[in-house]
Amino acid sequence: MGKRILFLVGPEFEDIELYYPLYRLQEEGYETIVAGPSRDTLPGKRGYSVKPDLAFEEVDPGEYAGLVLPGGRGPERIRNNEHVKRIVRGFFEDERPVAAICHGPQVLISAGVLHGRRATSYPGIKDDVINAGAVWLDQPVVVDGNLVTARIPPDMPMWMREYIRLLRA
Template identity: 55%
Template sequence: MRVLILAENEFEDLELFYPLYRLREEGLEVKVASSSLEVRVGKKGYQVRPDLTYEDVKVEDYAGLVIPGGKSPERVRINERAVEIVKDFLELGKPVAAICHGPQLLISAMAVKGRRMTSWIGIRDDLIAAGALYEDRPVVVDGNVITSRMPDDLPYFCGELIKILKRY
């Protein structure tokens, strides 16, 4: 089973690497996609080399999607293909896990209206304005969408994602 992570520069380091390694511990293959194959650098300086570009992503090859936070989602969401990827995962009912600022991508995919969600407090109003039902909790699961607020929530975030992937 494969899981995809979308990332651009200034991702929140823990929010990319914690799920990446946690999912690998579960025996899943994890790939990172970006707008190019150039090394991406997190806010704290950790680096990741993307495995593929957004253009090369075939959603049917993946069981789930992870969207880490930081400033990366702001950069990912301006790429039309990346937004299409999110929409495709959602339309296929595959798990989509977004943490911190990650739900910005769900806003761009027009996928938050009426959905229970959480996020970093800095984008709470954006989610509410887009129609989300905001909950200030470590993790919120609404159907196939998993959201969390911040790095402290990663154990809950990954736990719920793994639970859903095991049912997939």
């Protein structure tokens, strides 16, 4: 497990919500691994792309210290993938740090791990988060146990600061 962080990404991910935490975690000495529906290159919403290191089916969640779920359209496109749900549940069962921003909580909703939690997200999915049994808070970052959520790109410095704090604990 050590210092490996897993990113789950789908087509039309929000470019900056993948690359900002990816590079920020690399600066802290973490090895970042990107998983997607396949190993084929995925387009971001704003012109960047990423070539996943692994397909979802290849991921053993026990090999990673933490999980990051970028937003954009990607979460909507991967949320019902059985491997994605298995991976996410593995992190919550072991209470390892999970970071989700913007539409990233859609993946948490489909995995059934938000009930009873406090979280934030892009305001457009507020009702979905509440309907999943979470308390939605309109603030830049919410930390609830192993979960760190944020709303939008300007929240990312606070989001990553809290996430890195959890990883170091």
